[in-house]
Amino acid sequence: MNLIKVIFCLVFLFEISYASIKNKPFDIYELNGNINGNTLLVIGGIHGDEPGGYFTPTLLLQHYKIKKGNVLVVPNLNPDSILNFKRGLYKDMNRKFAVISKNDPDYDNVERIKGIIKDEKVNFILNLHDGHGFYREKWENSIFNPRAWGQTYVIDQKQLDDVLFGNLDEIAQNIVNSLNKSLHYDYHTFGIRNTETRHKDEEQQNSLTFFAISNLKPALAIETSKNIKDLELKTFYQLSSIEVLMGILGIEFERDFELTLSEVSKKIQEYGEVTINNNVKIPLSNVRRVINFAPLKVGDNEFVFSHPLGREKRIKNGYELYIGNIKVSTLRADYFSMKCSFDSMEIVSDNKDMFLASFGDTISFKDGFLIKGKNTARVNVIGYSKKGVVSESDVFIDSKLIDKNYSLDKSDSIFRVEVYEGNNFCGMINLKKGN
Numbered sequence: 001m002n003l004i005k006v007i008f009c010l011v012f013l014f015e016i017s018y019a020s021i022k023n024k025p026f027d028i029y030e031l032n033g034n035i036n037g038n039t040l041l042v043i044g045g046i047h048g049d050e051p052g053g054y055f056t057p058t059l060l061l062q063h064y065k066i067k068k069g070n071v072l073v074v075p076n077l078n079p080d081s082i083l084n085f086k087r088g089l090y091k092d093m094n095r096k097f098a099v100i101s102k103n104d105p106d107y108d109n110v111e112r113i114k115g116i117i118k119d120e121k122v123n124f125i126l127n128l129h130d131g132h133g134f135y136r137e138k139w140e141n142s143i144f145n146p147r148a149w150g151q152t153y154v155i156d157q158k159q160l161d162d163v164l165f166g167n168l169d170e171i172a173q174n175i176v177n178s179l180n181k182s183l184h185y186d187y188h189t190f191g192i193r194n195t196e197t198r199h200k201d202e203e204q205q206n207s208l209t210f211f212a213i214s215n216l217k218p219a220l221a222i223e224t225s226k227n228i229k230d231l232e233l234k235t236f237y238q239l240s241s242i243e244v245l246m247g248i249l250g251i252e253f254e255r256d257f258e259l260t261l262s263e264v265s266k267k268i269q270e271y272g273e274v275t276i277n278n279n280v281k282i283p284l285s286n287v288r289r290v291i292n293f294a295p296l297k298v299g300d301n302e303f304v305f306s307h308p309l310g311r312e313k314r315i316k317n318g319y320e321l322y323i324g325n326i327k328v329s330t331l332r333a334d335y336f337s338m339k340c341s342f343d344s345m346e347i348v349s350d351n352k353d354m355f356l357a358s359f360g361d362t363i364s365f366k367d368g369f370l371i372k373g374k375n376t377a378r379v380n381v382i383g384y385s386k387k388g389v390v391s392e393s394d395v396f397i398d399s400k401l402i403d404k405n406y407s408l409d410k411s412d413s414i415f416r417v418e419v420y421e422g423n424n425f426c427g428m429i430n431l432k433k434g435n
C-alpha cells in the first residue's frame with residue numbers, strides 16, 4: 001500500500017514539474033516592402049538538430065531588404081531544442097499541430113504559430129529542415145532512396161484547389177529546376193517528395209505544413225541533407241530556394257552580400273555581441289573559448305544578444321554562450337554585487353583623444369591609454385599589474401605591458417578595463433587595439 005502511495009506521489013510530482021516547464025517564446029521579424037504585394041511566412045528551427053533550418057532564416061532577416069511584398073521570419077520556432085541541439089527536447093514539435101495538450105511545454109509556441117499561419121495576409125508558408133540522406137525516386141542504398149528526406153521540397157498534396165499559389169507541385173518543380181542548375185556537387189540533386197498526407201500518411205497529418213494546407217494556406221517544407229556537413233552549403237541551398245520562391249510570389253528583394261559559399265560562410269560567423277547586466281559587452285565573432293573571472297551577479301543575470309539565435313545556458317559556476325547550436329564561449333564567474341554611484345569613466349587614448357565611456361563601450365587606441373581616476377573608483381586593467389598600485393587609473397598603460405592571454409578575443413586585441421566601487425563591480429569598458 002505504501003509503495004503504491006509513493007509511486008502515485010512520484011507520478012503526481014512528475015506531472016506538476018512537467019506542466020511548469022515552458023519552451024522559450026519564439027521571435028518573429030517582419031520585413032515589409034514599400035510596395036504592396038504577397039506575404040511569405042518563413043519558419044525555421046522547428047527541429048533543434050537541423051542548423052540549416054535556423055541559420056537560413058537568420059541570414060534572411062539580417063541581410064535581405066524587401067522592396068515589394070512582405071516576408072515574415074521566425075528563425076527559432078523551438079528555442080529550447082536549438083539550445084540543446086535535440087530534434088525535440090519536449091518530443092517532436094512537428095507532430096503537435098493536430099492535437100496538443102495545454103500542459104505541453106510547446107503549447108504556447110505551437111498555438112501562437114498556428115495563429116500566424118492562419119493570418120489572412122499570409123499567402124505562403126515555408127518550413128525549413130535538414131533531413132536524412134538524399135532523396136531518389138528509385139532505391140540505390142540506405143542513403144540514396146525514396147524514403148530519404150534530404151534535398152527535397154516536401155508537399156502534402158499536388159494541388160490546393162481555388163487557392164492562390166495552390167499549385168504546390170508546379171511551384172516545387174520550378175524550384176527544383178532552378179536549384180539543380182546550381183549544385184555544388186552533382187549528387188546533391190533536389191527532388192519533390194509528395195507525402196500525399198491526407199490519404200497515405202497519418203503521422204504527417206500532425207505536421208505544421210498539413211495544418212497550413214488544412215486551413216487553405218499553401219505550404220511546403222525545404223529539406224537540405226543532414227549528410228551535407230557544411231552548414232554554409234545547406235544555408236546556400238536553402239537561401240537559393242527561398243529566392244526562387246520569392247520570385248514566383250512576386251516578392252522583390254535586395255541582398256547585401258553576394259550569394260556565394262564563402263560569403264554565406266562569413267555571414268554565418270558574424271555572431272554579434274552580448275550585453276550582460278547592461279554593464280558588460282562582449283563581441284562574440286572572435287571571442288575566446290573561455291573567459292575567466294567574468295564579473296556576474298549571484299542571482300539572475302540579464303543577457304541581451306544582438307544575434308537572433310543568441311542564448312545563454314546556466315552551468316555550474318557560470319554560463320555558456322550559444323549562437324544557435326554553436327557554443328561560442330564559456331564564462332567562468334566571479335560574483336559581485338553591482339550597486340555603484342556612477343556609470344561611465346573618462347579615457348584618454350594615445351595621449352591625445354579624450355572619451356567619456358559608458359560601461360559596455362568600446363574605445364579604440366593604437367599604442368596605449370589612460371583611465372582618468374574618480375574618487376571612489378578602483379580600476380583594474382585585466383592582464384596588467386604594477387607593484388604597489390591599487391587602482392590602475394591616471395597612469396598611461398602601454399599595451400605592450402598587458403599580457404595578451406587576458407584579451408577577450410582570439411586576435412589579442414580587445415582588453416578588459418574593469419571598474420569597482422568598494423565591493424561592487426560597476427562595469428567593464430573594452431579597449432581595442434587598432435592601427
Ligand SMILES: [Zn+2]
Nearest residue numbers: 047050129130
Ligand atoms: Zn526536421
